[in-house]
Amino acid sequence: MGIFKQDNQIKGVVMRIKNSIIKYSAITIIAVILGIALALQIKTSNIAAHESIDLTELQNNVRSYAEKNAELNDRNKELYSEIEKLRNAQLEGDINYQDILAEQERLSVFAGLTAVQNSGITVTLGMAGQSMITDSYIRFVVNELNALGAQAISINEQRKVATTEIRASSENIIINGVAYPRSEDFIIKAIVPPEQQDSIVLALETLKNALKEQIDSEQQIEMIISKEQKVVIPGLNEDSIAYKTNLLNPAEDNE
Amino acid sequence: MTKNKILIQLAITIILIISGFILSRHFTQIRSEMDSTLNLAAIQEARLELVELQNVRKNLEIDYKNLRKELNDLWYEVIDADDDEQLELLYKLARTREIAGLTEVKGNGVIVTINDKENYDPLSDPIQSLIHDQNIIYLVDLLVDNGAQAVSVNDLRIVNSSQIFCIGTTVLCNNQRTIPPYEIKAIGPQDQLKAALDADPLYLKLQKEPYSVRFSSVLVNDLVINEYETIGTITKDIEYLKIATDYEIPKK
Numbered sequence: 001m002g003i004f005k006q007d008n009q010i011k012g013v014v015m016r017i018k019n020s021i022i023k024y025s026a027i028t029i030i031a032v033i034l035g036i037a038l039a040l041q042i043k044t045s046n047i048a049a050h051e052s053i054d055l056t057e058l059q060n061n062v063r064s065y066a067e068k069n070a071e072l073n074d075r076n077k078e079l080y081s082e083i084e085k086l087r088n089a090q091l092e093g094d095i096n097y098q099d100i101l102a103e104q105e106r107l108s109v110f111a112g113l114t115a116v117q118n119s120g121i122t123v124t125l126g127m128a129g130q131s132m133i134t135d136s137y138i139r140f141v142v143n144e145l146n147a148l149g150a151q152a153i154s155i156n157e158q159r160k161v162a163t164t165e166i167r168a169s170s171e172n173i174i175i176n177g178v179a180y181p182r183s184e185d186f187i188i189k190a191i192v193p194p195e196q197q198d199s200i201v202l203a204l205e206t207l208k209n210a211l212k213e214q215i216d217s218e219q220q221i222e223m224i225i226s227k228e229q230k231v232v233i234p235g236l237n238e239d240s241i242a243y244k245t246n247l248l249n250p251a252e253d254n255e
Numbered sequence: 256m257t258k259n260k261i262l263i264q265l266a267i268t269i270i271l272i273i274s275g276f277i278l279s280r281h282f283t284q285i286r287s288e289m290d291s292t293l294n295l296a297a298i299q300e301a302r303l304e305l306v307e308l309q310n311v312r313k314n315l316e317i318d319y320k321n322l323r324k325e326l327n328d329l330w331y332e333v334i335d336a337d338d339d340e341q342l343e344l345l346y347k348l349a350r351t352r353e354i355a356g357l358t359e360v361k362g363n364g365v366i367v368t369i370n371d372k373e374n375y376d377p378l379s380d381p382i383q384s385l386i387h388d389q390n391i392i393y394l395v396d397l398l399v400d401n402g403a404q405a406v407s408v409n410d411l412r413i414v415n416s417s418q419i420f421c422i423g424t425t426v427l428c429n430n431q432r433t434i435p436p437y438e439i440k441a442i443g444p445q446d447q448l449k450a451a452l453d454a455d456p457l458y459l460k461l462q463k464e465p466y467s468v469r470f471s472s473v474l475v476n477d478l479v480i481n482e483y484e485t486i487g488t489i490t491k492d493i494e495y496l497k498i499a500t501d502y503e504i505p506k507k
Binding site: 020023027030031034037038054055057058059060061062064065066068069071072073075076079080082083086087089090095097100101103104105106107108109110111112113114115116117118119139143146147149151152157160161162163164165166167191192193194232233234238243244245246247248249250251252 | 259263266267270273274276277294297298301302304305308309311312315316318319320322323324325326329330332333334341344345347348350351352353354355356357358359360361362363364388392396399400402403404405406413414415416417418419420425431432434442443444479480484489490492493494495496497498499503504505
C-alpha cells in the first residue's frame with residue numbers, strides 16, 4: 001500500500017513538472033513570436049516614415065525646379081524681346097547706343113567696378129592691447145553683413161567682391177592683394193537696406209558678444225558698430241587681383 | 256505553487272498587453288496602408304515630374320546660351336565697325352559681364368564634395384556632423400583665398416550679391432534651396448587649391464570621429480562653372496546702390 005502511494009506521488013510530481021515545462025515552453029514560444037511581430041511592426045513603421053520623408057524631399061525639389069524654370073523662362077523671354085527690339089531698330093536705322101551704356105553702368109555697379117553710396121553701417125574692428133587681429137574675425141563680420149543683405153561692402157576702402165581674398169600673413173592682412181597691418185583697426189563699411197539698419201546693428205551686436213566669448217580675456221576684441229546716414233564704398237580697379245580671369249575661358253569654346 | 260501561478264498570470268498579462276499593443280499598431284498600419292499605397296504613387300508621380308522639369312531646365316539653359324550669343328553677334332552686326340568707341344564699349348560690356356560672373360566659364364580646377372555624416376543620428380551624433388551654411392562659406396573663402404577665380408555651390412555661381420544661409424534643414428544659396436551633398440566647384444591654380452584643401456585643419460578634424468563628415472576633393476580639367484543665373488534679380492541686388500561722384504569717393 002505504502003509503495004503504491006509513493007509511486008502515485010512520484011507520478012504526480014512528474015506530471016506537475018511536465019505541465020510546468022509545457023506551460024513555460026508555450027509562454028516562451030508566444031513571447032518569441034510576439035517579439036518577432038513587434039520587431040517587424042517597428043521596421044514597417046520605419047519604412048513608412050522613410051517613404052514620407054522621401055516624398056517631402058521630392059516635392060520640395062519639384063517646387064524648387066518649377067520656380068527656377070519659371071524664372072529662367074522669364075529671363076529668356078527678356079533676352080528674346082531685347083533681340084527683337086534691336087532687330088527692329090536695325091531695320092529702322094535707329095540704333096540706340098544708350099541701351100549699351102545703361103547696361104554697362106548697371107553691370108559695373110553689380111560687378112563692384114563703380115563707387116557707390118547710400119545709408120549703411122560702419123564696423124571698426126580691432127584688438128585690445130598688443131594683440132593682432134586675425135583674418136577670420138574680419139571674415140566673420142563680412143560674411144555676417146553679407147548674409148544680412150548688405151549690397152556693397154568695403155574693408156579699409158577695398159571693395160569686397162566675390163573673389164576678394166582676406167588672408168593673414170605674419171604682420172599683415174592681405175585684401176585684394178593690398179597689405180594692411182594686423183596691429184591697426186580695420187574699418188568695414190556696408191550699404192544695407194535702410195529699413196533693416198536697426199536689426200542689422202542688433203545682429204552685429206550679437207556676433208560681437210559671441211566673438212568676445214570665443215576669445216580669452218587677454219585677447220579682447222574691440223568692435224564699434226554704428227549706423228551711418230551716408231556710406232561711400234569705392235569701386236575696385238579692373239586690374240585688381242580680385243578680377244583676375246587668366247585661368248577662365250569662355251565655356252562655349254571647343255565644345 | 257501559488258508563486259508559480261502568480262508568475263504565470265503575470266507573464267500572460269504582459270503578453271496580452273504586448274499583443275494588444277501590436278494589434279492596435281497593426282490596425283493603424285492597415286488603415287495607413289492605403290495612404291502608403293497613395294504615397295508610393297505620389298513618389299512615382301513626383302519623380303516623373305522632376306525628370307520632366309530637369310529636361311525643361313536643360314532646354315531653357317541651351318536656349319539662353321543661344322539667345323545670348325545671338326544678341327552679342329547682333330550688336331557687332333549693328334554697330335559701325337569703324338567706330339572704335341562703339342567697339343570699345345561692346346568689349347567693355349563683355350569684360351564687365353565676365354568679371355561679374357554673368358558668363359559660363361571653363362578652366363582647370365577642383366570639385367569639393369561635402370556631406371553630412373552617413374546615417375546621422377541626432378540623438379548620439381554631434382551637431383558638427385551636419386553640414387551648415389558656415390561650413391560652405393568657409394570652403395568658398397578658403398578656395399578664394401587660394402586663388403579661385405570662379406566658384407559655384409551646387410552649380411549656383413557665387414557672385415558679389417550671393418548669400419549662403421540656413422533655413423531650417425536646407426541651405427539657401429542665391430535664394431535657391433540646396434540639399435546635400437554640396438558640390439563646390441572652383442577654377443583656379445589646381446596645386447595651390449588642392450594643397451590648401453588637403454591641409455585645412457577644420458576639415459581634417461571634421462572628417463574624423465565623432466564628426467565623420469564626408470569630404471572629398473578631386474582635380475578636374477576643363478571644369479565648367481555656370482553663369483549667375485538670376486539675371487532678373489540684378490536690379491534687386493543693387494537696389495540701394497547709388498553711384499557715387501568722384502568728389503564723394505574717399506582717397507585710399
